[in-house]
Amino acid sequence: xxxxxxxxxxxxxxxxSKGYSNKSRDEIFTASQLDPExxxxxxxxxxxxxxxxxxxxxxxxxxxxxxxxMGFVPELIVKEALPDLIGSLxxxxxxxxxxxxxxxxxxxxxxxxxxxxxxxSSAELLDRWLTRVxxxxxxGGNNQEGYNLAHIFAARHTSIDCWEKRKQKGFLFTIGDEPxxxxxxxxxxxxxxxxxxxxxxxxEAIINEAQEKYNVFHMHLEHSEWSKSPNRKGNWKxxxxxxxxVMPDYKKVAKRIAELVIQHHTPxxxxxxxxxxxxxxxxxx
Amino acid sequence: xxxxxxxxxxxxGDAGKGLTTxxxxxxxxxxxxxxxxxxxxxxxxxxxxxxxxxxxxxxGSGTLVGVPTxxxxxxxxxxxxILQEGNFLKKYKPQLYVHPxxxxxxxxxxxxxxxxxxxxxxxxxGLGFGTTIARNKEEVYFFANDLQFNWVAKQRLKSIRTYYExxxxxxxxxxxxxxxxxxxxxxxxxxxxxxSAIEPFYQLVRLPEIAAHFEHFIFEGxxxxxxxxxxxxxxxxxxxxxxxxxxxxxxxxxxxxxxxVRIFYVTRCYQTxxxxxxxxxxxSVTLKNNDNEANETNEFxxxxxxxxxxxxxxxxxxxxxxxxxxxxxxxxxxxITCLDQLPSFSPADLIENLAPNFSSVHGSYGPMRxxxxxxxx
Numbered sequence: 001x002x003x004x005x006x007x008x009x010x011x012x013x014x015x016x017s018k019g020y021s022n023k024s025r026d027e028i029f030t031a032s033q034l035d036p037e038x039x040x041x042x043x044x045x046x047x048x049x050x051x052x053x054x055x056x057x058x059x060x061x062x063x064x065x066x067x068x069x070m071g072f073v074p075e076l077i078v079k080e081a082l083p084d085l086i087g088s089l090x091x092x093x094x095x096x097x098x099x100x101x102x103x104x105x106x107x108x109x110x111x112x113x114x115x116x117x118x119x120x121s122s123a124e125l126l127d128r129w130l131t132r133v134x135x136x137x138x139x140g141g142n143n144q145e146g147y148n149l150a151h152i153f154a155a156r157h158t159s160i161d162c163w164e165k166r167k168q169k170g171f172l173f174t175i176g177d178e179p180x181x182x183x184x185x186x187x188x189x190x191x192x193x194x195x196x197x198x199x200x201x202x203x204e205a206i207i208n209e210a211q212e213k214y215n216v217f218h219m220h221l222e223h224s225e226w227s228k229s230p231n232r233k234g235n236w237k238x239x240x241x242x243x244x245x246v247m248p249d250y251k252k253v254a255k256r257i258a259e260l261v262i263q264h265h266t267p268x269x270x271x272x273x274x275x276x277x278x279x280x281x282x283x284x285x
Numbered sequence: 286x287x288x289x290x291x292x293x294x295x296x297x298g299d300a301g302k303g304l305t306t307x308x309x310x311x312x313x314x315x316x317x318x319x320x321x322x323x324x325x326x327x328x329x330x331x332x333x334x335x336x337x338x339x340x341x342x343x344x345g346s347g348t349l350v351g352v353p354t355x356x357x358x359x360x361x362x363x364x365x366x367i368l369q370e371g372n373f374l375k376k377y378k379p380q381l382y383v384h385p386x387x388x389x390x391x392x393x394x395x396x397x398x399x400x401x402x403x404x405x406x407x408x409x410x411g412l413g414f415g416t417t418i419a420r421n422k423e424e425v426y427f428f429a430n431d432l433q434f435n436w437v438a439k440q441r442l443k444s445i446r447t448y449y450e451x452x453x454x455x456x457x458x459x460x461x462x463x464x465x466x467x468x469x470x471x472x473x474x475x476x477x478x479x480x481s482a483i484e485p486f487y488q489l490v491r492l493p494e495i496a497a498h499f500e501h502f503i504f505e506g507x508x509x510x511x512x513x514x515x516x517x518x519x520x521x522x523x524x525x526x527x528x529x530x531x532x533x534x535x536x537x538x539x540x541x542x543x544x545x546v547r548i549f550y551v552t553r554c555y556q557t558x559x560x561x562x563x564x565x566x567x568x569s570v571t572l573k574n575n576d577n578e579a580n581e582t583n584e585f586x587x588x589x590x591x592x593x594x595x596x597x598x599x600x601x602x603x604x605x606x607x608x609x610x611x612x613x614x615x616x617x618x619x620x621i622t623c624l625d626q627l628p629s630f631s632p633a634d635l636i637e638n639l640a641p642n643f644s645s646v647h648g649s650y651g652p653m654r655x656x657x658x659x660x661x662x
Contacts, residue, residue: 004327004342010365
């Protein structure tokens with residue numbers, strides 16, 4: 001019998017601890033251009049589905065600013081925080097998280113302002129998408145980023161069972177250190193999503209649209225003096241209220257995401273009170 | 286006087302050993318210790334309290350009431366898993382005593398297990414328990430005793446790696462590929478780090494050295510008698526003895542003739558099993574209140590099945606266990622779990638059909654120890 005959830009987790013961790021701590025950013029993020037599989041223009045819809053193994057998925061989108069100003073943050077998050085995200089969620093009682101990772105950038109200056117992974121249920125696979133991201137070298141000095149591309153992608157290009165089957169909202173986190181553009185111009189929507197027709201939409205409206213099926217959060221990382229200034233926090237507070245989260249310690253980002261999910265997730269009644277792999281079965285080998 | 290309680294599953298596993306162990310541990314937690322005498326880090330024993338539902342795999346099921354756990358030389362441990370579960374349970378201050386000759390499972394054992402399992406689909410957990418036992422039988426060792434010596438641990442890993450690479454030469458290409466693929470991103474340094482990082486959670490001792498500190502020894506069995514290497518049904522058996530055999534031997538060797546011994550035989554009020562192995566032909570059951578079922582179908586272990594209980598099969602299991610009791614005077618008790626899920630079940634009818642005279646019979650009517658009641662014998 002058995003299952004040994006912690007043994008499984010430890011094993012996965014052992015396999016994916018690639019010795020990042022000894023590697024440089026360039027060695028981790030080897031991509032020199034947008035990975036075609038992560039190109040949102042090719043993606044009609046990303047699905048997060050229940051399965052026998054994961055009967056009650058909770059869909060979580062994590063959109064991380066990967067532009068130059070924050071290059072070291074994705075590095076640190078990839079090295080330390082996000083590989084533990086799924087583990088943290090499961091420890092906290094969300095048994096079947098599915099996490100989709102987005103790389104976000106500046107749609108005025110960047111080549112690849114939106115890069116999309118897949119919904120994954122294992123730290124190992126999530127890690128694979130994370131390290132395929134193309135880190136933009138530049139980024140503009142315009143004090144704004146295209147975080148709203150995450151909202152439009154979530155609202156219009158994802159299909160998630162937790163919402164469609166159980167009316168449990170998924171979660172959308174954007175992580176960055178700048179204000180968001182006030183709109184997404186029609187041309188940008190056409191260029192960076194699979195939509196053929198588009199109209200310019202305000203950030204407020206696209207957030208509302210995303211909120212129909214997601215709990216929407218923004219995490220502002222205070223990693224330097226200027227990232228602490230009100231100017232860099234923009235109007236996030238007006239847009240999201242309590243869902244605008246200021247993070248004085250960006251290393252805690254995965255734990256904080258897990259906490260927020262636990263706090264806001266509404267479980268279905270009388271189900272899933274136990275660990276994932278507490279199945280007992282003969283163990284022949 | 287020292288008391289020994291042995292918790293044994295009469296079926297194919299899943300009966301409620303975690304619940305029973307927690308129940309026994311809660312009676313005098315300060316004087317108790319849980320002893321793991323079979324199986325290893327691949328177990329999954331669920332304990333539910335008001336605060337937490339936890340499935341134990343590296344710590345004993347008495348941990349939530351503060352009872353430490355002793356791992357005997359018959360068991361396996363996997364250091365990275367101890368680290369993870371230990372950290373997870375930190376606020377309960379989980380504590381292990383480990384026999385110096387407890388067997389260490391490595392990445393190589395797991396990778397080889399998985400590579401073979403992908404060909405055979407026997408329903409293994411894929412955690413390298415069986416391959417660890419097999420390797421030790423072939424005298425390629427890595428003991429708990431070696432953990433604190435980094436250089437020694439490194440050499441152990443090296444010889445285990447060589448051992449599997451030699452074995453792989455006789456395996457089909459698909460197995461070889463799977464094995465190396467499992468290891469492609471493996472970081473040996475991290476494994477070694479966890480070997481030292483678990484230091485706060487364990488102490489190396491032999492049973493006689495700590496025996497005097499405790500009054501109640503709760504032997505937490507693993508799996509079930511019907512999966513036993515001798516008494517189960519090939520190929521659906523485990524690599525360990527799931528009867529009270531090892532526990533009895535340990536008691537005789539280390540706890541002396543004065544200890545009283547009682548066995549708690551655990552069964553659900555219906556049959557359960559995973560995967561493809563045989564089940565006795567009985568009527569199907571319709572369960573209620575089982576929303577909290579900890580068992581579910583998964584990739585490795587196959588479907589979770591239920592059927593009516595078969596008293597004859599229970600008698601078989603009880604008789605198999607009795608073979609190993611030697612000359613000890615043993616009190617036998619019965620624990621029937623999940624009674625709330627099958628209201629039509631009559632414990633009295635069952636007891637009448639079972640051969641032994643039980644000193645006590647308990648029934649559980651929910652997942653927590655507070656739902657356990659004593660039933661008329």
